[in-house]
Amino acid sequence: MTDEIVFYTNPMSRGRIVRWMLEEVGRPYRTEVLDYGTTMKSADYLAINPMGKVPAVVHGGVTVTEGAAICAWLADAFPEAKLAPAVDDSKRGLYYRWMFFAAGPVEAAVTAKSLGLLAPSDKSATVGYGSFDQTVDALEYAVEQGGPWLLGDQFTAADVYVGSQVAWGLMFKTLPERPAFQAYAARLMARPAAVRAREIDDALIAEMKAGA
Known part of the structure; x- marks a missing residue:
């Protein structure tokens, strides 16, 4: 089991939500950029998310998909970031x-x-x-x-x-x-964190367009 956070995304997807969340959390993470119709539908990725969609996060042997679920899970996984009320908090x-x-x-x-x-x-x-x-x-x-x-x-x-x-x-x-x-x-x-996330994803989009 590894503590590495692996983030599967495409910069032109709902993965931008999770990128922002990861930047708010402030922990190191590794990004795997997937392409629609190819790597996103590969056998390796379908084993992570059978929907063949992004985003997804893998950390500590746990795989989480769906943007809201990922945000909620990351907030609880890293309580030091203070991105969720405590379990006993009325909020x-x-x-x-x-x-x-x-x-x-x-x-x-x-x-x-x-x-x-x-x-x-x-x-x-x-x-x-x-x-x-x-x-x-x-x-x-x-x-x-x-x-x-x-x-x-x-x-x-x-x-x-x-x-x-x-x-x-x-x-x-x-x-x-x-x-x-x-x-x-x-x-x-x-x-x-929102500014950093936008800059990262916008730079990835520019790279993808340059390589097209």
Whole structure:
């Protein structure tokens, strides 16, 4: 068993969320960049993630996939980074609430809307997000209450995950440009770890384009 953190990603993927999280954790890690359709679908990588998708993290014999799960797991694996409330802290519930709200209803509603596949209003009770507007309103409530972060003064892995969804939604116009979203995203993107993560992934994209 090794303590090395191995990070499987592509700089043009949700792996950018995990890169940011790893930079917030502040521990050394090794990056394995995979290509869509080739190394991402290789037998070696499918043994790590049968979905053939990134991101994935392997550490101490443990394999974790899915962005929200990786963020939550890293926060608990490295408590010295203080990226999650303690297990006996009452804010732990709020932390889980918003992280998995973003991983569930937010991602589902935003994706469905971008594909023109939102559930009709008479079927809204059958989908976890209800309606797109309900989901966006709840997301706005999350980023407005307490501030500057989801848990008030404590920045956590939930901010990494939820904040990534908000920042991407604004960038790709899949979320409305509400002032609360814009202010929250600006605070997040100014964090030194977020800046480092962007610089690393943007440099990898430049390398990939140069080698194409």
